[in-house]
Amino acid sequence: MANPSEIKPPIAKKIPKLLEAHADVRTDNYFWMNNREDEEVINHLNAENAYCDAMMAHTKVFQKDLFEEMKARIKEDDESVPYKYNGYWYITKYEKGKDYPIYTRKKESLDAEAELLFDCNIMAEGESYFKLVGISISPDNKKVSYGLDLTGRRNYTVYVKDLETGTIAKDKIEHTTGSSSWANDNETLFYTKKDEKTLRAFQIYKHKLGETQDELIFQENDDTFGVAIYKSKSRKYLIIACYSTLTNEYHVLSADNPDGKFKVFSPRVRGLEYNISHYDGHFFILTNKDKATNFKLMKTPEAATNIENWVDVIPHREDTLLESLDIFKDYLVLSERTNGLNQIRIKRWDNTEDYYLPFTSETYTCYTGTNVDFDTEILRYGYNSMTTPASVIDFNMRTREEKILKEQAVLDKNFDKNNYTEERIWATAEDGTKIPMSVVYRKGIKLDGNNPLLQYAYGSYGSTVDPYFSTIRLSLLDRGFIYVIAHIRGGEYLGRNWYEDGKLLNKKNTFSDFIACSIHLIKQKYTSSQHLYAMGGSAGGLLMGAIINEASELYNGIIAAVPFVDVMTTMLDESIPLTTGEYDEWGNPNDKLYYNYMKSYSPYDNISAKAYPNMLVTAGLHDSQVQYWEPAKWVAKLREYKTDNNQLFLKTNMDAGHGGASGRFESLKEDAEEFAFLLDLEGINS
Incomplete structure (x- = not known):
């Protein structure tokens, strides 16, 4: 086995690229990596993978042990709780040793014979990535539409299966979101098409079974919006949803009249958010209308849906x-x-x-x-x-x-939930705001500053990471780790204002909140900077990039999963998937005010010559949300600037996208590698 001190990391070549906006010039020496078709890019990613594997070779046996330990806790022959829909009970099950779900149904009674809808294990044979989504049963229960993605890029092809004969129809609809909705005639299917380059969901089409020419029903021309189509729970309406970060608009059509024209529910008003549910001659509307920051419930007759007809049902509450x-x-x-x-x-x-x-x-x-x-x-x-x-x-x-x-089921004879302590604690941010954290650790741990601690957060899009149970996490807890979820601003844990205070020109609150939580955990002797680790993915990876530029001395190690770290270049490139739809979250850098603010925290643009923590960075070659080149460029630039001898690894999944490996157990191998990285830094190898 090679001596790690003798293994040299890949050094990426530098080709200066000048990027100018608002009379400000940024030099990007690694811009050349923005091309997944370039053989030199692929060679570099493979070299980074080989370096990571070589440097972590001494943990390979431990990784395998962790994988088997995690897998052993999971009930392999498992099935979902059945639910009944339109005369059938639907059940999803897994079989021992198999990676993918099997979808079945039973007519009327749970004692009836099971009918196979899909065995994804058979369908996934020979594929390096497999994802089936959007299962939609026709009203007469005789057909099913579904979407398949075989790259991890979330670009789905829709197919239709005849449930009476088991045959797949010739209908094949590409570049979709994967979901589709049936009209009540059992012959008409509505679906959402994606832009082939940006992957923005922007068109609604109508497809008649057996026909080759589909009809464009709706096109969203505002590139900050996406669209979707679904059926109301009452099954009476087909509904087109137009959505952006701050604004919604809906179009409705009777599901009995698929050749009719969709009607605008109520025209979009910038800043007006709402969604609709149908019941008993009315639509119920969850909305922020009338400055209802935390949302309220209104209703309107189905024949008079415009905003002037909406009336309150549940009023707005400041605290809820x-x-x-x-x-x-x-x-x-x-x-x-x-x-x-x-x-x-x-x-x-x-x-x-x-x-x-x-x-x-x-x-x-x-x-x-x-x-x-x-x-x-x-x-x-x-x-x-x-x-x-x-x-x-x-x-x-x-x-x-x-x-x-x-x-x-937790298949571990030693597991007893009473062996663990859970608590909620609060840190104080720079501006005096109290920041909550959910904490779990094994009972008997002394809070003396010597415990390894993993602090996790996301903190964007109003997405709240609630406290949850994880069988995988037990592999850390049982080895002495404390685990903390920091409920920082940018999520909606403490209401809608919690989100507003962590976006756009308040984005830095997200980062300073996380750092304040870290400082509190150290002060209260949950851990120390020698034993503190942080983890975040995607926009949470942006968080990781920001905190190490700001307060790298607080952390011994960082895991940044598919991190959004090249904020400026991505947000200035409207051809990249998701960019234009994100302006209401981060700001539009074509506006100098937002440009300057975003540049002041963008992780890639703020790397400096200093010591950084040990780091494991992951990427997906086919990622549609954070392009692989963001983490690749970030790691290359960190290597160029950092003044320490700490570990810095980039691991790219060459067969997957944003969510990593697709198999139920394949993804555990990625978890095992990440845990082995953390545990190895603590000198724990069994």
């Missing part, structure tokens, strides 16, 4: 974020968030009952599950916490009785 709703024949179910905690509220339409499900922990997640049946008094919801495995629960909204249908 209204996140989503589930509509049933007799009940309205609201998913809310107060003081960071999920709540499920159940309200009868006749107003005779209005109550919340009782939860007592501060580190839990609850959420409504698959509730496709409209005429039922049963609500299906899920629950888990940092120490409690996930449960699927059926709750009778009338009798208030509940039945646990399934508890996540």
Whole structure:
């Protein structure tokens, strides 16, 4: 085995590229990597992979042990809790030793013979990446449409299968989002097409089975918007959704009249967000209208949908974020968030009952599950916490009785949730704001500053990382690690304002919040800078890049997964997937105010000559969200500037995209490699 000190990292060649905007010139020496067709680029990525493998070769046996340990906790022959839709029970199952799901259904009774819809293990044979999405059953239950992606680039081809004969129709629809919706005639399919270059979902087409020419129904010409199409839960309407970060617009059509014209629900108004659900002659509208920052619920008659007809049903509340709703024949179910905690509220339409499900922990997640049946008094919801495995629960909204249908199995005879402590603690940010963290660790740990700790966060798009249970995480906890989720601004943990305070010209709050949490954890002796590790992916990888430029001395190691780190070049290139739709999140750098602000934190543009922590950076060659060249260029530039001898690895999955490997267990190998990297830095190798 080679001596790591003798293994030399790949040094990327430098070809200066001058990038000018607003009379400001940036020099990008690694711009040449922006070409996945270039053999030299592929050779460089392969050289980085070989270097990472060589430097981590001494951990290979440990990685295999970690993989087997993680895999052994998972019930391999598992199946979902059945749900009933249109006369059939639908079940997803996994079989021992197989990577992909098997989709089945049973007619009317769970005792009926199972009918195979898809065995993804057979379909994935010979493919290095496989993803099936968008299963949509025709109203007469005789056909199913679905989307396939074989590269990881989230560019799907839609197919139609005849469920009576098992044959795949000749209909083949490329460059789609993967999802499609049936009209009630069982012959007409509506789908969303993507721009082949930018991958923006921008067109809705109508496809008649067996016909080769599809009709363009709608095109979204504003390149900051995307589109989608779906069917209302009442099955009465087909709905086109136009969406951007700040604005929504809907178009509706009777599902009984697929050749009719879609009607605008209410014209878009910049800054007006809303979504719609249909019930009993009305549309219910979740919206921020009238400065309802945390959203409110309104309704309008289905024949008069324009905004002047909307009336309040659930008013806006300053202390409660209204996140989503589930509509049933007799009940309205609201998913809310107060003081960071999920709540499920159940309200009868006749107003005779209005109550919340009782939860007592501060580190839990609850959420409504698959509730496709409209005429039922049963609500299906899920629950888990940092120490409690996930449960699927059926709750009778009338009798208030509940039945646990399934508890996540943890196949480890030593696992006992009572062996772990979970808590919520608060740090104080630079501006005095209190920042919550969810913490879990094994009981018996002394808080003396010597514990290894992994701090995780995301902090963008209003996406909230709720406290959740993970069997994989046990491999760290049982080896003495403390695990922390920092609920920093940029998510919506403490309401919509929490998001607003971490975007656009407030984006730096996201980074300073994370650093404040790190400082608090060190001060309270949960850990020390010698044992503190941080992890984030995608926009959370941007977070990792920002904190190491700002406060690298706080961390011993960083895992940056598919990190969005070349903010300036990406946001100035409108041909890159997702760019224009992101202006409301980061700002439009064609405006000098936003250009200067973004440049001041963009990780790639702010690398300096100093010591950086040990780092493992991952990428996906076919990534459609963060192009592989961002992490590749970032690592090359870090190598050029850093003044330390710490580890710096780039690992690119040459067969996958943003989500990594597609197989159920293949992805565990990536987890095992990341954990081995952390544990090795702590001198733990078994």
